[in-house]
Amino acid sequence: MVLADLGSKLSQTLKKITSASKIDDVFLTEVLNEITMALLSADVKFEHVARLTTSVRTQVTLFMKKEGKYTNMKKIIRQTVVEELTNILNTEKTPYEFKRGKSQVVMFVGLQGAGKTTTTTKFAYHYIRKGWKVALVCCDTWRAGAFDQLQQNAAKIRCAFYGNPKEKNPVTIASEGVEIFKQEKYEIIIVDTSGRHMQEDKLFEEMKEINEAIDPEENVFVMDGSIGQACYDQALAFRSAVNVGSVIITKLDGHAKGGGALSAVAATDSPIIFLGVGETFDDLEPFEPKSFIKRLLGLGDISSLFKTVSDAIPKEKQTELAKTLKEGKFTLRNMKDQFQSVLNMGSLGTVMSMIPGMNSNMIPKGKEKEASARIKKFLYMMDSMTEAELDSLKPLNPSRIRRIARGSGTSISEVSQLIEEYKRFSKMVGKMSNMQDPKAMAEMQRDPKKMMQNLSGAVDPRMLKQLGGAGNLMNMMKGLGNMEGMEGMEGMEGMEGMMNMLGRGGRGGMRGRGMRGRGRR
Numbered sequence: 001m002v003l004a005d006l007g008s009k010l011s012q013t014l015k016k017i018t019s020a021s022k023i024d025d026v027f028l029t030e031v032l033n034e035i036t037m038a039l040l041s042a043d044v045k046f047e048h049v050a051r052l053t054t055s056v057r058t059q060v061t062l063f064m065k066k067e068g069k070y071t072n073m074k075k076i077i078r079q080t081v082v083e084e085l086t087n088i089l090n091t092e093k094t095p096y097e098f099k100r101g102k103s104q105v106v107m108f109v110g111l112q113g114a115g116k117t118t119t120t121t122k123f124a125y126h127y128i129r130k131g132w133k134v135a136l137v138c139c140d141t142w143r144a145g146a147f148d149q150l151q152q153n154a155a156k157i158r159c160a161f162y163g164n165p166k167e168k169n170p171v172t173i174a175s176e177g178v179e180i181f182k183q184e185k186y187e188i189i190i191v192d193t194s195g196r197h198m199q200e201d202k203l204f205e206e207m208k209e210i211n212e213a214i215d216p217e218e219n220v221f222v223m224d225g226s227i228g229q230a231c232y233d234q235a236l237a238f239r240s241a242v243n244v245g246s247v248i249i250t251k252l253d254g255h256a257k258g259g260g261a262l263s264a265v266a267a268t269d270s271p272i273i274f275l276g277v278g279e280t281f282d283d284l285e286p287f288e289p290k291s292f293i294k295r296l297l298g299l300g301d302i303s304s305l306f307k308t309v310s311d312a313i314p315k316e317k318q319t320e321l322a323k324t325l326k327e328g329k330f331t332l333r334n335m336k337d338q339f340q341s342v343l344n345m346g347s348l349g350t351v352m353s354m355i356p357g358m359n360s361n362m363i364p365k366g367k368e369k370e371a372s373a374r375i376k377k378f379l380y381m382m383d384s385m386t387e388a389e390l391d392s393l394k395p396l397n398p399s400r401i402r403r404i405a406r407g408s409g410t411s412i413s414e415v416s417q418l419i420e421e422y423k424r425f426s427k428m429v430g431k432m433s434n435m436q437d438p439k440a441m442a443e444m445q446r447d448p449k450k451m452m453q454n455l456s457g458a459v460d461p462r463m464l465k466q467l468g469g470a471g472n473l474m475n476m477m478k479g480l481g482n483m484e485g486m487e488g489m490e491g492m493e494g495m496e497g498m499m500n501m502l503g504r505g506g507r508g509g510m511r512g513r514g515m516r517g518r519g520r521r
């Protein structure tokens with residue numbers, strides 16, 4: 001992800017500690033200087049950097065006094081850096097929490113071009129996917145095209161929309177839209193306002209008027225993360241005009257200066273709720289300071305990974321799938337559910353960055369889009385299948401394949417590819433189920449090569465290539481085993497999550513305990 005530059009610089013410094021022949025005060029100063037340079041060049045405010053380095057030195061010195069030598073230095077430095085950076089991002093104020101069955105209004109504010117309109121759509125999509133009843137209101141009467149942009153976005157994510165290109169008064173539009181959607185019992189009503197230049201007092205006046213008219217439960221301030229320290233003044237100006245409840249920072253993909261935006265926003269004491277990490281509607285990451293910092297430092301974030309995986313697969317589907325697989329069946333419907341889960345997880349790059357030692361840059365953006373486009377196409381084909389076809393374990397005959405291709409607007413060879421993929425998946429599920437046998441598992445642990453063969457066989461070859469091949473996958477698994485924060489996680493879920501994420505159909509197979517045990521030894 002963005003800030004990956006800062007992350008990799010800091011991780012390099014931490015690695016240096018492991019390989020150092022002599023650890024003393026001089027070495028500690030050198031390490032702290034490197035950390036300082038990395039943070040400052042990522043535009044983190046000097047006062048934060050100074051506090052962080054002082055804190056690290058104090059912790060290490062205390063430990064040194066106690067132990068009489070520099071031991072565990074890497075761990076102490078890492079922990080203190082994580083804690084101090086997390087502190088920068090923790091605010092006392094908590095963001096608004098939506099309640100089910102109640103109409104709540106959220107007003108989006110921000111400067112021109114900050115990415116507000118795109119972000120309102122991402123925000124709406126995030127909640128629609130979680131089953132909320134969401135509506136969008138466009139009251140940007142300033143920018144030509146704003147109405148069309150939001151209307152089209154809303155259509156793409158199948159969200160209710162209100163706007164009125166003939167009305168010039170944004171307060172009227174906002175009030176009308178909110179009223180209509182409240183009557184229709186929408187739960188989250190998102191109001192997109194005009195973005196203008198900061199010097200324009202009129203923008204702030206208009207914002208206040210809309211705010212008074214619709215009395216939103218939450219004001220979300222959208223800020224362009226690529227502008228570094230300038231974010232600070234911006235955030236303050238908006239905060240003084242309306243009660244900014246929370247912040248979304250956009251364009252954190254591909255810009256190393258994001259550190260500045262983060263510390264600036266934190267300084268205004270409004271919690272960051274999401275990060276915008278791309279132009280598509282699922283390029284929105286929920287923000288959690290500690291996990292963000294850990295990922296930033298390349299330490300991975302296993303707990304978020306598990307949460308993402310379990311959020312993506314509805315509980316009843318998990319049980320249903322487990323039952324089907326126990327009976328040794330893997331149907332096209334199961335595969336459809338799995339594909340849907342992979343898409344629900346959002347950006348694959350984001351999921352990757354939650355894995356220790358990996359970051360989202362490991363999957364080139366284009367490739368990621370390619371992979372999800374392929375999965376979506378498969379889903380269209382499966383949408384054209386009958387219930388009986390989805391549940392059948394028998395191969396589909398050519399006339400059915402022809403019909404499915406016609407119905408889904410794809411070609412016969414594409415449907416055949418899907419069938420091939422399905423066969424590969426179900427074969428793999430069969431193999432994986434055998435591995436539930438403890439004897440087979442023990443053998444696997446003795447023979448890592450075999451384990452690797454099975455593992456890479458479970459992953460879509462194209463996906464495997466995108467992930468850097470079988471070797472990279474093995475390192476990733478080792479990383480999972482070594483990962484801090486794995487405590488309390490039963491390895492089974494770990495492996496299952498990974499396999500689901502990578503597109504392996506089905507549950508059950510590779511019991512993770514073995515993998516995890518190996519990594520820890």
Ligand SMILES: Nc1nc2c(ncn2[C@@H]2O[C@H](COP(=O)(O)OP(=O)(O)OP(=O)(O)O)[C@@H](O)[C@H]2O)c(=O)[nH]1
Pocket residue numbers: 110111112113114115116117118119140143146194195196250251252253275276277278279283
């Ligand atoms: N790379 C990247 N681009 C983004 C992100 N969010 C928005 N954009 C792009 O930023 C540009 C401006 O986005 P809009 O949503 O139109 O901006 P806006 O703030 O509504 O603009 P105004 O209506 O003029 O205030 C568009 O090209 C978006 O695709 C992001 O997280 N990453």
